[in-house]
Amino acid sequence: MAKDYETVIGLEVHVELATKTKIFCGCSTAFGGKPNSHTCPVCTGMPGSLPVLNRKVLEHAVAVGLATNCRITRYCKFDRKNYFYPDNPQNYQISQLYLPICRDGYVEIDVEEGLEGEKASTPGKKRIGIHEIHMEEDAGKLIHDEWEDCTLVDYNRSGVPLIEIVSEPDMRSAEEVISYLEKLRLIIQYLGASDCKLQEGSMRADVNLSVRELGSAHYGTRTEMKNLNSFHAISRAIEGERERQIDLLESGKAVVQETRRWDDLKGTSYAMRSKEDAQDYRYFPDPDLVPVSIDDAFLEEIRARQPEFRTEKMERYRSEYHIPDYDIEIITGSKSMADIFEATVALGAQPKKVSNWLMGETIRLLKERELDPEDIRFSPEHLAKLIALAESKAVNSTVAKEVFELMFEQDMDPETYVEEKGLKMVSDTDALRRVVEEVIAANPKSVEDYRGGKDRAIGFLVGQTMKAMKGKADPVTVDRLLREML
Structure with a gap:
């Protein structure tokens, strides 16, 4: 008789912070650019170069910690994580092991009623623990040139500031993992700490997964899966690894602790290397960086800047704008969408009219072009003008939609465009x-x-x-x- 198994999942989420310069030097963090053009002696590990902590990185890390109910470490240090790899020019990564900036936090996710198996069967909320959040630097990027049969290194990303959010092994299904990641991403986007674009690598999740017999108090042997750059890939990787581990156990074999790489095209993973423990990296305090001491004034400054998050925003929208709950849920699901909605309404547009344009044409065009809501480029001023043109019947609905599509692409002034192209309706x-x-x-x-x-x-x-x-x-x-x- 087949045994029932429970999946145990923890995540290591790397988030690229929205700073203009790198964590320990003044080089640009702009995405793209000519290879090795955003570099200096510090971020390329040249002998004698000395790092200096970017204050903005500390501000973002503390803000995320406060928003995720963490205890802020008032005295913390940086450590060197030693390993050799071509994209790591120093042969060590500056990170935090012994005294991370944030500890012992949590976020709450929604759980559904009546779902069996991995999903919680009680309604309400589930608390996912956050073990720690630490600051660290990113590595460079290896570029494999198939034509020349060689591998090149671009150090533009080397030294880009990251926070790593390490969860407790509290998740039991792919659904819970995605719910946790969506909640985390929204918190960070509302803070303005990162755009969290998975496709550009500014949010990356490594999945630590094991299985155990249902009811067992002991964890199974875990594996870590990398190369997960979309929620879809994460879901598939979790299901695939769960089945692989169960098949091994059912056939009497042992699960090996290792790091695996997920291939989303083939729908399978393969072993990369044995899983390292902390002692394998020979951590020691970085001698070139002074400890960070956080006083009450700094902490209160960050607390005072915390924004209105989604839950509070949804309640305010219900009482202030009187738009349907479904509209509220969609609009507040993106900081960019919420910002445009509020700014357009503030310019005099009716809330429901603004909501209709965001829920209809905006979402349609985002889906067609496979864009993220954070990629919206049209301004609230121009959206307000277009709504006014449509409501005054200066243009009909067909023309309004055509103008909006152009505005979506290049954010031009709709009034000027309608006048120049002679698109105003005949009122005679x-x-x-x-x-x-x-x-x-x-x-x-x-x-x-x-x-x-x-x-x-x-x-x-x-x-x-x-x-x-x-x-x-x-x-x-x-x-x-x-x-x-x-």
Whole structure:
């Protein structure tokens, strides 16, 4: 008889912080750029160069710690994690082992009722513990050139500031992992500490997973999976590794503690190396960096800057804007979307009208172009102007959507564009009536069909009128005039 197994999952989430310069030097952190153009003696590990901590990194780390209910370490230090790899020019990484900046926190995720297996079966919330958050520097990037059959190194990313958020092994399913990551990402985005774009590597998750017999108090042997750059890949990797470990145990074999690389195209993972422990890295305090001492004034300064997070924002939207709960849930699910919504409403647009444009055309275009809501580029000022044009019937709905799509791409002023292209609707009813008369005269068959009870024929006549007007008419007004004149 097959045994029942429980999956035990913990995450190591690396988040690239939104600073203009690197953690220990003044080099740019801008994404992209010519290889090795954002480098200096410090971030390339040249002998004699001395690191200096970027204060903004400390501010972001403490802000994330406070938002995730962590205890802030008032006296902390940096350590050297020693290993050799070509993308690590110093042969060590500056990190924090002994005194990380944040400890013993948690975030709460929603759990559903009635789901079996890995998912909690009680309604409400589940607390996912955060073991620690520590500051560290990123490594460079290896570029494999298939044409030249060689590997090149780009050190632009070397020294980019990271925080690593290490969870407790509290998650039991892929669903809980994704819920935790989404909650974490939203907190960090609301703080402005990172854009958390998985596709650009500014948020990366390593999954530590083991299985054990259901009811057992002892953890199984865990593996760590890397190369997970999307929520979809994370879900598939968790399910794949769970099945692999269960198959090993069911066949009487042992699970080996190792680091594995997930191949999302093949839907499988393969061993990279045996899993190292802390002693393998020969950690010791970095002699070039002074300890960090955090006083009450600094902590209160960061606390005072904490933003309104999603839960509070949702409650305020209900009482202040009176838009549907579904709209609120979607809009507050992205800091960028929430910011645009509030700024557009502040310019005088009706909340529900703004919500309609965000929930409809904006989400449609984001999906079509496979963009993240944080990639939205149009300004609240231009969205407010477009809504005003549509509501005053200066342009019809079709033209408004066409203008919005252009505005989405290049954020141009809709009023100026409509004027330049002559897209304003004709407000002269007599002129519109003359065009309707011409359309009726030119389409006797459709007129006969409509008078014979075929109501759909009116749609053809509306279309012909709109064509004659080059789209510069209100379809509702055209429909009304046609019915009156027929």
